[in-house]
Amino acid sequence: MVGSGGREHALALKLIQSQRITEVICVPGNGGTATLERCRNLPLAVDDFEGIARFALVNNIALVVVGPEQPLANGITDYLIEREITVFGPTQAGAQIESSKAWAKQLMREASIPTADARVFSDAQAAIDYIQVKGAPIVVKADGLAAGKGVTVAATLPEAIAAVEALFGGQFGAAGHQVVIEEYLTGQEASVLAFTDGLTIRPLLPAQDHKPIGEGDTGANTGGMGAYAPTPVITPELMGRIQTEILQPAIRALDQRDIDYRGVLYAGLMITPKGDPKVVEFNCRFGDPETQAVLPLLETPLEELMLACAQKRLGTLPPINWRSGAAACIVLAAQGYPGSYSKGMPITGVNQAEATGAYVFHAGTKQQGEQTIANGGRVLGVTAIGETFEAAIANAYNAVSCIQFEGVYYRRDIGYRVKGTGLSS
Ligand SMILES: Nc1ncnc2c1ncn2[C@@H]1O[C@H](COP(=O)(O)OP(=O)(O)O)[C@@H](O)[C@H]1O
Ligand SMILES: [Mg+2]
Structure with a gap:
């Protein structure tokens, strides 16, 4: 597992829940992955391709999963594939769908994928x-x-x-x-992530996140202050359109460019007031914190899906199984984030929070002996499940109330749009 955020902690946890997985090695991992059973951290940088390849070969690693976009954009997949290592994550050419917004716009134009009108300038x-x-x-x-x-x-x-x-x-x-100047779109944003082997697309439950730091979605944008799934904004009918109008054409357009895309294709969408889905951007990996909300609902073993993508046989798998209900993830940030913030504060109450049945994903933490300390702007992500959104959100806040560190900040209104709505899937 390459990466060190809450997303990678959530992925690692899901993987070790499968008895087929003997061990997950996180490069470099964080305080959360350090304390998971059958999981350990390896202190290599995410861009140390040589070190990662050597470790994978010597230890006969079955699958390398790449979390963040930067190593994908720098070609980690190409480097590992050349050495016959199995990788979940697109090649450098495929990662351009995220690493160049101009390139992605061109691809969308050619494939007639609905998106904001735009022009590129240098x-x-x-x-x-x-x-x-x-x-x-x-x-x-x-x-x-x-x-x-x-x-x-x-x-x-x-x-x-x-x-x-x-x-x-x-x-x-x-x-x-280069800059992309783009038409302003209105509507509700939602994220549809999909597994793909370059031929078949298997979407995950649709999610929504809250980017602004302040309640009521005000203030500066952040990496994401919370997320929930499955958002009812994406109805089953809309999900069908997203597959046929957006995801499948994107995969075909990549294939026409001779790009062998294996991993996650993430469509950041605007659902316009008329109810049409338009692409805001594509990402070439799992979202953070959407992953922390979606994965706890996944019942199909994650490694089966990942291996099927890497081995180009996703179409042979049965449909993905999801548990019923909803999940909500609340991000706990350090005071000052997304501006400058302090580090090193001791964190207490994680065990009590987990004892409520919630998941506590570490986003920016470090282990100092027995003590977990804050080591990033987004420190923890607390996810809980419930049969309704109300229950999931209430369970998540109940777990959050157990956790303390100096200056802890979190939004108290995560999921306000979906409270009281039914579940669509
Ligand atoms: N065309 C658009 N119209 C309205 N809002 C937009 C548009 N493009 C982007 N945004 C807003 O800006 C945010 C960031 O843009 P995005 O393209 O996702 O870039 P990145 O995630 O790389 O910063 C989006 O989540 C959305 O809130
Ligand atoms: Mg974005």
Whole structure:
């Protein structure tokens, strides 16, 4: 397991729940994966491809799962495949669907996948001229990976122009040397992640997350402050359309480019007021924290799905099984996040939280002897299950109330959109 976030902790936990898995090695892992049984951390960097390959070969590792986008964009899959190591995660060419928003737009255009109208610029003045013609609101995006900080949803022209100037001024290095200027979409956002072996698509339960730091979805954007699944915004009918209008055409377009895509294809969607799904972006890996909400509901062994993707036989598996009910994940952050925040605070109450039946996923933690300490902006993700959204959300907050560390911050309104709604799937 390559990565060190809450997503990787959730993936590792799901994998070791299968008796077929003897051990999960996390590279580098975190305080949570360090304390899981049959799981241990290996102190290598996620971009140490040589070290990871050597370890996998010497130890006869059955499957390498890559969590984050950066090593995928840097070609970890290509490197490992060349050495005949089985990998879950797309090649560098496939990862372009996330690592270049301009490339993804071109692919969507060619495949007639519904998305915001957009144009790509590699010159600041041309981008600004275009913005002045189009008017605000308008969306300005760095082409490359920017750790979730490359997008400005500009309400006014001066904001949009300032965003273009910041990108070409080098704020994001090479990621900002091209910008995508995009039509502003309204509606509700939702995420549909799918397993794929490049031929077959098997969607996971649809999820929604809360990006803004503040309650009522206000304030600065973060990596995600909470998530829940299965969101009723994606009805079974809409899920059918998302498969035929978005996911399948994307896989066919990748195949036409001779890209052998194996892993997760994640569609970030806007469901427009008319009820049509449009792509906001694609990601080439599991989402964080959506994964922490979706995986606890998965009943099919995760390694069966991952191996079937890696070995190009996903179409031969029976349908994915899910348990009934809903799941909610609440993120506990360090005070100050997403700005500067402190580290090193001792965390208490995790065992009590787990004793309520909740999962406590470590996002930014470290083990210091017996003590778990905060070591990141997003520190923990607490997920609970219930037969309804109300129950899942109440169970999650009940577990959260057990946990303490200095300056702990979390939103108290996770899932407000779905409270009181039925479950669609
Ligand atoms: N065309 C758009 N219209 C309205 N909001 C958008 C649009 N594109 C992006 N956003 C908002 O900005 C957020 C980040 O954009 P996204 O393309 O997902 O980039 P990234 O996740 O790489 O930062 C989205 O989740 C959405 O809230
Ligand atoms: Mg996004």
